[in-house]
Amino acid sequence: MADTPTYWDYLRLPQLLDLQAGLGTDPEAIGHDELHFIIVHQAYELWFKLAISQLRLARDELARPTVDEETIPHVVHHLRRVIEIMRLCVDQFAVMETLTPQDFLDFRDKLMPSSGFQSFQMREFEILLGLEDMMRVTYGKVHPLEHIKMLAEGSPGGAMAWGTISQARTEVNLRSALHAWLYRTPIQGSSPGDQGDEAVVKAFLQEYLDKGRERREAQLARLIEVSADAAEGLNARFAAQETANEEWLMTEDPRLRRTRAAALFIESYRRLPLLAWPRLLLDTAVELEEQVVLFRTRHARMVERLIGRRVGTGGSSGVDYLDQTTKYRIFTELWAVRSMLSPRSALPKLRNPERYGFREV
Ligand code: HEM
Numbered sequence: 001m002a003d004t005p006t007y008w009d010y011l012r013l014p015q016l017l018d019l020q021a022g023l024g025t026d027p028e029a030i031g032h033d034e035l036h037f038i039i040v041h042q043a044y045e046l047w048f049k050l051a052i053s054q055l056r057l058a059r060d061e062l063a064r065p066t067v068d069e070e071t072i073p074h075v076v077h078h079l080r081r082v083i084e085i086m087r088l089c090v091d092q093f094a095v096m097e098t099l100t101p102q103d104f105l106d107f108r109d110k111l112m113p114s115s116g117f118q119s120f121q122m123r124e125f126e127i128l129l130g131l132e133d134m135m136r137v138t139y140g141k142v143h144p145l146e147h148i149k150m151l152a153e154g155s156p157g158g159a160m161a162w163g164t165i166s167q168a169r170t171e172v173n174l175r176s177a178l179h180a181w182l183y184r185t186p187i188q189g190s191s192p193g194d195q196g197d198e199a200v201v202k203a204f205l206q207e208y209l210d211k212g213r214e215r216r217e218a219q220l221a222r223l224i225e226v227s228a229d230a231a232e233g234l235n236a237r238f239a240a241q242e243t244a245n246e247e248w249l250m251t252e253d254p255r256l257r258r259t260r261a262a263a264l265f266i267e268s269y270r271r272l273p274l275l276a277w278p279r280l281l282l283d284t285a286v287e288l289e290e291q292v293v294l295f296r297t298r299h300a301r302m303v304e305r306l307i308g309r310r311v312g313t314g315g316s317s318g319v320d321y322l323d324q325t326t327k328y329r330i331f332t333e334l335w336a337v338r339s340m341l342s343p344r345s346a347l348p349k350l351r352n353p354e355r356y357g358f359r360e361v
Pocket of ligand 1: 041044119
């Protein structure tokens with residue numbers, strides 16, 4: 001019967017269920033609450049493993065030098081799975097929260113200095129999404145990843161921890177793949193390499209800004225009409241927004257300018273048949289990041305409920321540190337576009353609309 005597959009052998013249940021003893025070898029030596037703590041964390045790590053593999057699949061497809069329209073649904077499919085995993089991870093904190101603050105204190109001290117901060121899979125996930133080193137909040141005086149590197153030296157799982165992070169840093173991330181793909185989007189019917197493409201892109205952006213400005217001036221006038229005493233502040237706020245929009249869209253870097261223009265173009269003309277999947281891809285990337293931000297926010301609230309504002313087992317300022325990480329944004333271009341998007345009635349006239357119909361097969 002040795003070759004007969006069984007549920008327990010296929011899933012390696014004897015091995016899996018023998019991994020909850022913490023640092024000791026006797027599962028009986030840990031209490032029920034600690035068992036709960038270990039299992040919840042292990043369940044998260046399993047979900048992270050799956051999310052990372054799906055993310056790599058999506059990244060690989062999107063990072064190809066040319067991406068057919070047929071490929072985008074696959075990319076969206078894999079990313080949607082990551083979104084659902086993250087949604088589940090957000091909800092799973094409710095299970096962790098059934099631990100009371102005092103029950104946690106019974107075994108918390110022995111965990112020091114280990115911490116979820118050292119979840120190398122979470123770091124791998126962030127890096128593969130496109131979180132850059134310089135975007136991270138420092139951890140005490142050191143960079144968070146350097147802190148993990150220091151801990152990895154000499155620890156039994158250290159080679160795997162640091163090896164995983166180092167490997168992820170050598171790979172193309174989803175943000176870069178998305179940018180490279182966006183860059184190639186036809187804008188007003190013009191593609192990179194077409195004659196006069198840069199001028200077409202600039203003209204599109206200028207028209208977009210001009211039409212948007214007219215609308216915003218009308219909005220400003222309406223606001224001042226009802227609250228004249230706030231006029232000074234309103235004028236300054238609208239002017240600052242106008243300058244920010246202009247500087248952002250008309251950036252000196254032609255590659256970035258085209259990439260941003262493409263995000264704006266897809267969001268603006270999202271009803272065009274050829275943009276149906278591209279816009280879903282952008283929606284999916286934003287939703288994914290929204291779930292990651294919700295994960296960070298939900299974790300911080302759970303931590304506040306369990307340990308208040310004390311220092312974390314990993315040595316950070318605890319909730320203050322975690323709240324700062326909720327500011328991270330990876331798909332910055334996609335978020336920024338939302339501040340300057342115009343309604344359909346105020347869009348620049350679409351040029352070469354025939355390029356955006358469905359292809360004949
Ligand atoms: C009793 C439950 C928990 C408490 C009190 C707690 C507390 C903390 C604290 C204070 C930090 C900041 C680093 C430090 O100083 O230690 C942290 C980081 C972290 N924790 Fe938790 N945590 C808990 C459960 C979890 C769970 C279930 C996960 C799921 C994987 C998790 C994932 C993380 C991650 C990924 C970080 C790094 C955040 C970052 O640097 O961006 N934690 N945790």
